[in-house]
Amino acid sequence: MAEEKQKIKMAVYWGAACGGCCVSVLDVHEALFDVIAAADLVFWPIALDTKYQDVEDMPDGFIDLTLYNGAVRNSENEHIAKLLRQKSKILVAYGSCSHMGGIPGLANFSTKEEIFDRVYHDTESTVNTDRILPQTEFEVEEGILSLPEFYNDVRTLADVVDVDYFMPGCPPQTARLVEVFTAIVTGAELPPPGSVIGAGNKAQCDECSRKKTENKGVKKFNRPWEVVDDGETCFLEQGILCMGPATRTGCDFRCIQGNAPCKGCYGPTPDSTDPGAKMMSAIASVIDEKEPEAIDKVLDDLVDPAGYFYRYSLPSSYIRRKMS
Amino acid sequence: MKKITIDPITRLEGHGKIEIFLNDEGDVKNVYFQVPELRGFEKFCEGRPVEEVPYIVTKICGVCPGCHHMASGKAVDAVFGVKPPPTARKLRELFYMAHFVHSHIAHFYALGAPDFVVGPDAPKAERNILGVIGKVGVDIGKEVIKQRRIAQEIQALLAGHQTQCMMNIPGGVRKGLKEEERDDIVKKAEGFIEFSKFSLKIFEDVVLSNEAYVDIILNGPYSLKLHSMGLVDENNKVNFYDGKIRVVDTKGDEMHKYAPADYRDYVAEHVEPWSYLKFPYLKQIGWKGFIDGQDSSVYHATPLSRLNAADGMATPLAQKEYDRMYGVLGGKPVHNTLAMHWARLVELLYSAEHCLELVQDAEITGNELRTPIDKVVGEGVDTVEAQRGTLTHHYWTDDKGVVTKVNIIVGTTNNNAAINMSIKKAAQGLIKKGTEVSDGILNMIEMAFRAYDPCFSCATHSLPGDMPMIVEIKDADGKLLQRIQRD
Numbered sequence: 001m002a003e004e005k006q007k008i009k010m011a012v013y014w015g016a017a018c019g020g021c022c023v024s025v026l027d028v029h030e031a032l033f034d035v036i037a038a039a040d041l042v043f044w045p046i047a048l049d050t051k052y053q054d055v056e057d058m059p060d061g062f063i064d065l066t067l068y069n070g071a072v073r074n075s076e077n078e079h080i081a082k083l084l085r086q087k088s089k090i091l092v093a094y095g096s097c098s099h100m101g102g103i104p105g106l107a108n109f110s111t112k113e114e115i116f117d118r119v120y121h122d123t124e125s126t127v128n129t130d131r132i133l134p135q136t137e138f139e140v141e142e143g144i145l146s147l148p149e150f151y152n153d154v155r156t157l158a159d160v161v162d163v164d165y166f167m168p169g170c171p172p173q174t175a176r177l178v179e180v181f182t183a184i185v186t187g188a189e190l191p192p193p194g195s196v197i198g199a200g201n202k203a204q205c206d207e208c209s210r211k212k213t214e215n216k217g218v219k220k221f222n223r224p225w226e227v228v229d230d231g232e233t234c235f236l237e238q239g240i241l242c243m244g245p246a247t248r249t250g251c252d253f254r255c256i257q258g259n260a261p262c263k264g265c266y267g268p269t270p271d272s273t274d275p276g277a278k279m280m281s282a283i284a285s286v287i288d289e290k291e292p293e294a295i296d297k298v299l300d301d302l303v304d305p306a307g308y309f310y311r312y313s314l315p316s317s318y319i320r321r322k323m324s
Numbered sequence: 325m326k327k328i329t330i331d332p333i334t335r336l337e338g339h340g341k342i343e344i345f346l347n348d349e350g351d352v353k354n355v356y357f358q359v360p361e362l363r364g365f366e367k368f369c370e371g372r373p374v375e376e377v378p379y380i381v382t383k384i385c386g387v388c389p390g391c392h393h394m395a396s397g398k399a400v401d402a403v404f405g406v407k408p409p410p411t412a413r414k415l416r417e418l419f420y421m422a423h424f425v426h427s428h429i430a431h432f433y434a435l436g437a438p439d440f441v442v443g444p445d446a447p448k449a450e451r452n453i454l455g456v457i458g459k460v461g462v463d464i465g466k467e468v469i470k471q472r473r474i475a476q477e478i479q480a481l482l483a484g485h486q487t488q489c490m491m492n493i494p495g496g497v498r499k500g501l502k503e504e505e506r507d508d509i510v511k512k513a514e515g516f517i518e519f520s521k522f523s524l525k526i527f528e529d530v531v532l533s534n535e536a537y538v539d540i541i542l543n544g545p546y547s548l549k550l551h552s553m554g555l556v557d558e559n560n561k562v563n564f565y566d567g568k569i570r571v572v573d574t575k576g577d578e579m580h581k582y583a584p585a586d587y588r589d590y591v592a593e594h595v596e597p598w599s600y601l602k603f604p605y606l607k608q609i610g611w612k613g614f615i616d617g618q619d620s621s622v623y624h625a626t627p628l629s630r631l632n633a634a635d636g637m638a639t640p641l642a643q644k645e646y647d648r649m650y651g652v653l654g655g656k657p658v659h660n661t662l663a664m665h666w667a668r669l670v671e672l673l674y675s676a677e678h679c680l681e682l683v684q685d686a687e688i689t690g691n692e693l694r695t696p697i698d699k700v701v702g703e704g705v706d707t708v709e710a711q712r713g714t715l716t717h718h719y720w721t722d723d724k725g726v727v728t729k730v731n732i733i734v735g736t737t738n739n740n741a742a743i744n745m746s747i748k749k750a751a752q753g754l755i756k757k758g759t760e761v762s763d764g765i766l767n768m769i770e771m772a773f774r775a776y777d778p779c780f781s782c783a784t785h786s787l788p789g790d791m792p793m794i795v796e797i798k799d800a801d802g803k804l805l806q807r808i809q810r811d
Contacts, residue, residue: 018386018387019387020387020487021386022386023386027476029470030469051332052331052332073363074360076361106368106369107368110364110367110370115362118364123366125587125591125731126593127593127607133595133597134598135598142325142327143327143345147358147598148360170383171487223375224375225375254484254488258483258498304373304376311380
């Protein structure tokens, strides 16, 4: 067929990531053969043996589509992000970490020094009487060994390069990837650069299957182990924190399907840029109190609201990091 | 002195780099396997409510999120001083067996098999999963993908999503299993058993019937005399979800057997300035450096070490295969790194059999999913076997259950020193004075780390297509002497 001659060149790369985004690509399962028929994978460290030097040797714009997953945690992540920007026609921030900082972005509640102290000195199983820390350059008997520089801040992909599209999710739902991939390989019209793709424009709550009673009867927000979820009523109305009001659709409600509240991995809705602000007003609206002081009391009793509301988005939020 | 750099090493989970130093005669002087990344979960879990940690730590590894979810879920139970009711515990184990089936299938077929089914020195373009399918047939290739898909679907059913695992809640699980879902999983588990037997048959036909391959396994530069670690049940049989940690020495004699909570008496972690990843070792021997043998403190935690450390398998078909493996390889313990592939298939069969046992258990569809919580104990530690090693999570909290400290020893981390040494031994055996460093030699060096599996050579991710690789040999000043490219 004619289309077979027009295979796109595709790359998948990870910065500070867990590999889950790469698994979400593999979870196309039997459709993998269709992907291979439509795209030549030219760089994918988890699967292929292409080296950095090979990428540097590619002409600029050589790659049609790059899915960059993972946050920018160290100098290697940043260097390869810039390299891939140069070599790619379309660069997608794929998954929560490159989109918003993701779970590794929680490290912005700490400094580099605090992290190193904990990991290499203070952890209970570590024996490091010489107080050795990993070095960016270290001379061994045989020569010099180098490591990337660990930055103080976790950054998003858009903090270091221009990003064409943002594809949310931790990881992105594989069905969304197939839709986006199909649109790109068939030459469908794409939204303007800078858009979120592979996600809905509504809030989770707008399409959630859990029952809403409009009963604003919450006197206290409970820890999940303090209450028994009835399995069908809105989590917030049961006094259990849920990121549904502040989170885009697109995940097919997979956490709700697992009887768990939304954790916010698909990122803020189009009408709200800050999940924390959105959540505070959503929570206030279900509290069974009239007086501002009483409402404040319920809010004050929330445990770790920042860690919950910015679970996946701290580096991209207004807060960005804890001030040191 | 020449230096050979492989950066990044590929087909692994995460980032890695190999530096090979040659002396003036052209022999391998030393090898360093460096891990260039750190994310710092131990620090940024502080301040979080402890019940949230099982969802955060799944992001340590998106290839084996279920392992972190389970180790964490169990440690959180301990923080609250509870154990899940029988139904919840069995559902967790059922999820976990499916997790092992997905991972072990993927590793054997996508990573291990190309080196054996296609051949270690086969044309490079064929030495991948497509080459495997070429040898064994498209129908079998589709069956591999199908069985892995089914394993992922079982996890998604129980946990909401196979990667974003939401299954565990303090004291139990969020979701039960319906009767009709059980009937469906029974059929799927039976399919896993058949597929596991078939996979062992392939190993028999392709590897064990080929004298050259058996020779590589037994006599190639792939053996290290290391102590072996693994989780065992009350009968000293291999267990992935729960039990005691048993360590046998290089001769197969029991050195240690301890409860997960006592891990700090037996394991400690060493720091080197040239890697972000620490090097665990047996604490009572003390860090002796990168040496193998009975006096070394380096151990491994792999499918092979688990079989070495146990007295057998808890299911009948897997036990037969266990006996057969040790019979062929000359008795316990086995120190041939490439036998990890065989051990992985024995474990695959055990996972499939145990999956069927669990889903046929009368309690699996019970309604009691959570043990109520009435106190915060404030400290919890527990262990599971991840596909790629013994995994321990340890949490401390304040009296409200908010995390104050976290310590984690991850599966692959256990093997950091062993992987360094295996790569070095392979390189020393394969690169000698005057050796032209060919593609086949590079692949055989890679086979040394690939045997250890996913977190450094990630199972699920080898795809059809070119697998080019470049190695540059430089002199001490960085001047390029030789560039080998396979593409």
